Amino acid sequence: MATDEDFRGFFAQHYERLCRLGFLLTGDPAQAEELAQDALVRTWRRWRLVGKPDNPETYARKVLVNRHRSLLRRALVEARYRYRDRPAEGSSDEHREDAIVLWAATRRLPLRQQAVLVLRYYEDLSEAEIARLLGIPVGTVKTLARRGLARLRRSLDTTSLGDTLSGKERS
Numbered sequence: 001m002a003t004d005e006d007f008r009g010f011f012a013q014h015y016e017r018l019c020r021l022g023f024l025l026t027g028d029p030a031q032a033e034e035l036a037q038d039a040l041v042r043t044w045r046r047w048r049l050v051g052k053p054d055n056p057e058t059y060a061r062k063v064l065v066n067r068h069r070s071l072l073r074r075a076l077v078e079a080r081y082r083y084r085d086r087p088a089e090g091s092s093d094e095h096r097e098d099a100i101v102l103w104a105a106t107r108r109l110p111l112r113q114q115a116v117l118v119l120r121y122y123e124d125l126s127e128a129e130i131a132r133l134l135g136i137p138v139g140t141v142k143t144l145a146r147r148g149l150a151r152l153r154r155s156l157d158t159t160s161l162g163d164t165l166s167g168k169e170r171s
Contacts, residue, residue, distance in 0.1 A: 007047050010056055011040055018064055024118040025068045027107055035071075039064035061123075065115075065133045072111060105155045112136075113148035120145055 018039055022032030043060045046053055053059040106114060112134070119130045120141075127145075131138045 006052060007044055010043075014057055014060060015040065018060060021061065021118075021123060022064060022068070024122055025065070025115060031071075035064050035067055038067050042067075062133055065119075068115075069134070101156065102152075105152050108155065109148050109151055113144050113151070116141055116144040117148045117152075 015036060018036035019029075019032050022035035023029055026032055026035065039060045042063045043053065043056055046059065047056070106117065109117070115134060116130055119125045119133065120127070125133070127138050127141045130141045134141070
């Protein structure tokens with residue numbers, strides 16, 4: 001039987017990763033923490049009621065993504081959902097300027113393309129895992145990724161980052 005101590009270890013190990021995923025999906029650190037906490041509370045409830053889930057990390061990530069989807073539906077109906085066009089202040093990325101440009105371009109993509117690109121290239125999930133998390137066919141995941149990357153290339157075409165994404169190097 002899974003214990004509270006097992007869950008404490010799980011929490012300590014996965015909280016930051018869930019916060020990062022939440023941030024990449026929402027663009028808001030406060031909402032990211034809220035999603036991560038909600039996912040961990042729901043995982044803890046399952047832990048306590050039926051024992052440790054088979055794969056608690058996957059379960060928590062799925063809860064987080066599903067909760068995010070639910071919030072997006074509500075936000076679209078209320079037309080109040082806003083995004084911030086810059087990454088977190090504490091980013092330690094070597095190429096901060098490129099990261100800011102890429103992040104701003106990514107935030108302009110449609111929501112489903114954003115989610116697919118974040119899950120595919122940041123979380124390194126397979127297309128099948130993304131399809132399962134988002135509740136869409138694998139073919140749709142492929143199409144959204146292809147179109148999202150194409151839009152990023154077009155929007156970044158005038159920058160050196162855009163040339164790097166399209167496989168060209170500037171002289």
